Amino acid sequence: MSTTATAPLPESDIEIEEHEALDEDYVLTPGFVEKVVDAADDGDGLRLRGLLEDLHPADVADLMGFLTAEHRAVVVLWLPPELLAETLAELDDGIREEVLERAPHSALAEALQELDSDDAVAVVEEMEDDQRERVLAAMPDVERAAIEHALAYPEETAGRLMQREVMAAPQFWNVGDTIDHVRAQGEDLPELFFDIYVVDPLNRPVGGVPISRLLRTPRTTALTDIMEPVNEITVDQDQEEVAYVFEKYHLISAPVIDEGGRLVGQITVDDIVNIIQEENREDILRLAGVSDEDRGSSVTEIVRGRAPWLVINLATAALGASVIAWFGATIEQIVALAALMPIVSAIGGNAGTQALTVTVRALATRELNSSNARRTFGRELMVGLANGLVLAPLVGVAAGLWAWDWRMGAVIAAAMVLNLLVAASVGVLTPLTLSKLKQDPAVSSAVFVTATTDFFGFLIFLGLATVVLL
Template identity: 50%
Template sequence: MGESELPEADTERDLDELDEDDRLRPEFVRAVLDAVEEGDVDAARALVEPLHPADIADLFELVPHEQRGALAHAVSDLLDADVFAEMNDYVREDLIDALTPTEVADLAAELDTDDAVAIIEDMEPEDQREVLRALDPDDRAAIEEALSYPEESAGRLMQRDLVAVPEHWTVGDVITYLRGHEELTTDFWEVFVVDPGHRPVGTCALSWILRTPRWVPVADVMAREQTLIPVDMDQEEVALRFQKYALISAAVVDGAGRLVGMITVDDVVHIIQQEAGEDVLRLSGAGEGDINEPIRLTVRTRLMWLLINLPTAMLAATVVGLFDERIARFAVLAQLMGIVSGMGGNAGTQTLAVVVRALATNQLTSSNTMRMIWRELRIAASNGSALGLVVGAGCYFWSGNPALAVVFGLALLINNVVAGLAGVFVPITLDRFDVDPAVSSSVFVTMCTDTMGFLSFLGLATLWGLGG
């Protein structure tokens, strides 16, 4: 939101920070900026201090890029680790660049390992090394280990701070251990039970521990069935497992099956939102779609996909060129052929969105592929028939030409069926070749619907002798 978009603050009344949808009010943002511009640090801090860390992060995202540094200076003591953990990646990078390696290290030390990794992983290699050198040895070792795992893997996502106990303990032993060690993490929902090789053998929910007599062995109350997450599993698959099995937290294990961390549902909620947004934006070729992304990166991403789409548009134009003489003799064809290709494109996009989502959520697998194809074929044929009848009737009443009406309706039916099949086959085929169907499916589906739309309509018109 640019500075010119922020209305003048009402200084004669107390400002409510949030509106009915829990979004920062423009008047509040304007008041904070006014205080910063006037050099009134105390006023700015007084306005920002009551905000939740997530709302402070939102404030920095709403402020124009060139004013974030001044705002950060004014409320520097409020920019703790919780705020940075909630902040947009690009906005966070802006502020991190303004901090010294020691200050970044202090922030990272306060964060869970996964959040600290998110801050450090995008830094320049030299800056990254300086920050790691400034960390305590234990924190440095944990973060370096996380950075050794592939990006967007469970190893990057997991937290190292967890509670694990041996299976021969009693419930009383666990309670005494939890109360007697202040260095243990305070944010957990279950205790992991491990064997002598530190391999997880079960879990105990905190509610079970609190409601069970102290003398009962942990092995008698723990749940032996658990979902283990391999350290190299992709974060999207991790999110699907949390969703499928309704998990609150899950143990992460290395190649030898040893417990190395845990993933909690609050991290997964963020991943689900991120992955869903990425798939939608990839279908349109819009890149990350982040409004805080630098303009040069956005231009580069969008231009690349526009250039990739150019050959498909040229192919469709070539098909039209094959019938230019007939179009010249019967100009109404030029008016109608865009409707055929456009309606096919819309139908293909509908099918494509459904199939890409089904693939992403594991609803569509090799076990039900043929059923999915048959389902979408019937839907496409039904919709195409209905649309063909409607536009055919409309064309007849508009032009009075029954042959043109039949050709128009049949072409729409054919292209709708082609769109439905392309919307299924293209993403499935790409997925079989380990290519993300959300990235490039739309290019091929658009090519099919445009080319077949023009070819079916103009080809049928030629066969029928229209304009001959």
């Protein structure tokens, strides 16, 4: 595929195409994507640049997800360094890894210098070791040292998440001193910041002053008179813990401190939004027994992530089938049981999944802990009982009329109530137990809950039928 540049489009044509890039729902239009594909096929780099240079980086990242690997390889060569840098920070992990492999090392080194340190670290940590070494070697010493220092922190900790660019002021300054200092920084200012952190002589934060308050306060006012307490984040704090602190205390930014309590960076709310979305996405996928997939995942990667859970489901299904086999003689004598028993297990499985989902969410948001676990368990049992008392008469009457045997209706009604109680119990106790064992409750809870409700659903229904009907 050629990358030879041709003459640029007239400015008016480019403006029309830019206008057509997004529909009213801020989604890339098929027509615009087709124009990008055509330009990539023709190797028309200047046309590509004209189409993309005024798009928001998030829209360029979205576009990359619609393109094939071959088209992405062409597009990435024509992105301006600043747009490439911001786009890399927005890409899905799988697509970002592919783009990093295709982009020249010199272009990546230049692009990383356009990013805040936290975004640069997020990009660099996705690179292979040899590529990382070459890209870092092409960067200036100061930027390279900052990234290497951040990479020394464990993954998914505040040290990896923080940006090193931060505005601080000594506690003996007043408002005027601080404003003059901020204005004097020019291009050295962080791209995004909300607070000025007030520090003591050892560079330990003692408070923070929101920019909005700083600008409306007289210049002669001391910073210590207007500063507010800050929620300090330690460099080794888990990113999920950091997200919880931000969400609980409605923070916009927070200072990050090292082991000695010294200010080393800050975390802003835009990073936290990404973390919350990432954690929620992981929990949803894990509840379904699906690995972390995106638009860039290959068929092999998807199968490798899903197949193990299907194997586990196969094993649990065999467990349920074994219960049916135990009562083979009962089913041979009363064939109607074969038609009715899936109802009991299906309703139990759905009820267990409901209880499980609510419990996993409560654990993730820390609304559920040892202090209210007993009350939560009791509430779910009452919900299971209430649902059983609502559904059992409906199913019982329908089954009794269908089979012309009121005992059949009574059996399935009783089985329905008992299995819903089982479903409520395992839906709450399974994630609570896994959490107590320091395991992720979202990983295997769904499989266990489904297996349990199927097993007990069949066992209760067929067992009662054996006792009552034979």
